[in-house]
Amino acid sequence: MAATKVLVVDDSLTMRALISGALERIPNVEVVGLADGAEEARALVERLRPDVMTLDVEMPGISGLQYLAELMEVRPMPVIMFSTRTAAGAQDTVEALRLGAIECFPKPKVAVPAELEKIIAKLGRCIKAAKGATLRKAASPASHAILPQIEWNGRVLAIGGDAASTKTIFDLLGSFPANCPPTIVVQHLNEDVAAAMVGKLDMKVAARVVMAEDGMAIEQGSIYYAPPGEAHLVVDGSVPPRLRLLSRDPVAGARPSISVLFASLARSVGADTVGLRLNEGDDGTSGLDAMATSDGYCIKPNPAGGFELSKKTMTQAIIEPELARMVLKLCSR
Template sequence: MAKTKVLVVDDSLTMRVLISGALERIPGVEVVGAADGAEEAREMVAEHHPHVMTLDVEMPGMSGLEYLAEIMDTRPMPVIMFSTRTEAGAEASIEALRLGAIDCFPKPKVAVQSELDAIIGKLGKRIKAARNADLKKTSAKPAATPVAANIDWNGRLLAIGADAANTQGLFDLFATFPANCPPTVVVQHMGPGLLAPMVEQLAGQVAPKVVIATDGMAAEQGTIYFAPQGDNHLALDTWPNGHLRLLPREPVSGERPSISLLFAAVSKACGANGVAVLLALDDEDGAAGIRAVLAGGSYAVARAEQGFTLAKGAVSQPLDGSAMSATVLKLCSK
């Protein structure tokens, strides 16, 4: 495969040099330009046709968020944001993810290469996964689906694996869930410090209760549980009447919490009474968990070449992303 072409956009010359240098050391990545703001970036996009852009949130003139909104409305492309590690920076990062950014990374506290080296592995993975993102114009997105009527729950537990690129998708999905939605457990890979403000924002906009899971918490109908960031994986001990468990184990596929570990735990506890949905662009962490869920006799939804596939055992069928909510709620209803 040809190299992934990246355009770096930052008003700081030092940061442009540092980020470009870090990216050039990632195998399969080529930096095709470095722009000091939106105006120069537009010219470079037209000239070089990059696959992915890195974009500074805090730029003078047209801010990174304003330029991101323009990109997603006119010429969608995968964008990875860099933001300061402050409360305001976290809020801006969440807004960037809502607008369609693939991920957000903290800018180095000190402009030295060693700080970027600490995230270069994950940055490389995100860039390569971002190249295959299926992005649509913001203005072309369909209107939000109304909140579904209360369900007659069939006892199935819903497990979702996502990453930062799925932030808007999760907001859209959970906005359709009724207040008595199935117990829903989520592992979402996000940058440091971003999960808590995102969960707080989500909780204020959807009908179900939304919380960050703690060890021993009961998995109950009407609640969406996010795995906490840190040194633990999220698992389930038994089902029905199960409790969530935080496990201090080594990372799986470089991730902690791990999507695959959650899916495997749900499969072991629930058997045919679990439903797994893998939304993450990079399925390195998640593919093994999907296989475990299918082996346990339950349903799984995962990304396919174009859109999603709904599978159970050896039988699978295409699933339009716009039908995700209705399909998931149907699988969890009598």
């Protein structure tokens, strides 16, 4: 198998050496170039044709976010961002993910190899998974046409994703009307980034976006985000259904777990569910299977591109630009 070629972009000589040294220790990963900023990176991208780029958010001159936006417009490619751990850094992380970055890692506070040991395994998995990924241009957060209001049929929408799903989530929820179906989201993000994500979505989309709390009744026109940390988010069988936070062990390495949320909806709501899985990986598979068993609608990524809708023996391909329209159709009379 050919090695995954990586270009490292950071204005700090020390950080370039630190990141490239860590990457070179990952099997089948080759650092093909180092750039100190956007101008040098432009030339190296054309000459070296890397599979993946690591990019510093906070660079002088053309910032990492500015260059990422440019890159996704002219030559989309998998980009992994490095950012600070500050509140401003969390906001930058959300913007980077919205623009199309596949992951964003905290920049080490101290430029020593031991600091990168904490993330090296996950970084390696991200780089290898990113190779050959099909990417599309990012849209402006204000550019989505809001679809017409719906006559809700009672179905509940559950969405599962990871950091790389951020752009799709902005596109999808940005198209929802203010009276969208009750929507519950489990997205694998760290705590500060999740809070920033909820805040930005609530400002940008027509519906209300909140961090889920134990005992909340799910309502039309609201989007509930699972809080990261120590609990799984589930839906109980009360009338109306309510959100519950359960302190349980991680499932498929995740807490909160996509599968746990999906399975709880299969039990409590049954066929009146639409499960939308945006990411690949272990978390989400068993939950989507539970929804299928309860005759719910299941949507997952299609290896050929876009998504695949299934219910019982029926399957239908969905191109990504039509995803929001199809989801709202399933939740409308």
